[in-house]
Amino acid sequence: MIGNILMIKNVETGIRKFVPIREKKAYCEVLSTEGKATLLRIYKKRIVETKAFNSATAQKDFVLEDSHALVVGDKLTEVKSANDLYEVLGAELKDYAKTEKLKSEIS
Numbered sequence: 333m334i335g336n337i338l339m340i341k342n343v344e345t346g347i348r349k350f351v352p353i354r355e356k357k358a359y360c361e362v363l364s365t366e367g368k369a370t371l372l373r374i375y376k377k378r379i380v381e382t383k384a385f386n387s388a389t390a391q392k393d394f395v396l397e398d399s400h401a402l403v404v405g406d407k408l409t410e411v412k413s414a415n416d417l418y419e420v421l422g423a424e425l426k427d428y429a430k431t432e433k434l435k436s437e438i439s
Contacts, residue, residue, distance in 0.1 A: 353401070357407055360401065369421065370403040371411075 343350040343359060352360040353372070360372040376397045383390040400411040402420055409420050418426045 353408065356401075364368055365398075372401045372403060374399045374401055 335396070340352065341387050349391065350363045351362055351370075352358075353360050353374075356374060358374065359439060360374045361389055363373055364371040376399070378397065379392050380395050381390050382393070401410050402411050402417065404420055407420075409416060412416070
């Protein structure tokens with residue numbers, strides 16, 4: 333199924349919700365919406381071609397690479413580490429993470 337991101341506002345399947353992101357030209361899953369910030373998961377698939385030594389045929393596999401993004405207002409920021417979150421959401425979040433001893437990795 334191909335959806336036009338200009339015409340379809342969101343897609344809901346059960347409890348999962350997907351919204352269009354024009355910068356990525358794709359639909360992203362909404363993980364959390366708190367206040368003015370929205371945390372998204374971006375699914376990407378790419379084809380990896382492997383060829384054994386001295387072989388005439390190549391094997392193609394799909395590799396799923398998902399990443400996260402944070403939308404605050406109209407600004408989309410890719411989140412690769414907790415430091416990216418601190419830059420967008422401010423120092424208060426960093427202080428809270430230190431006092432609560434939260435992990436600083438996103439998986």
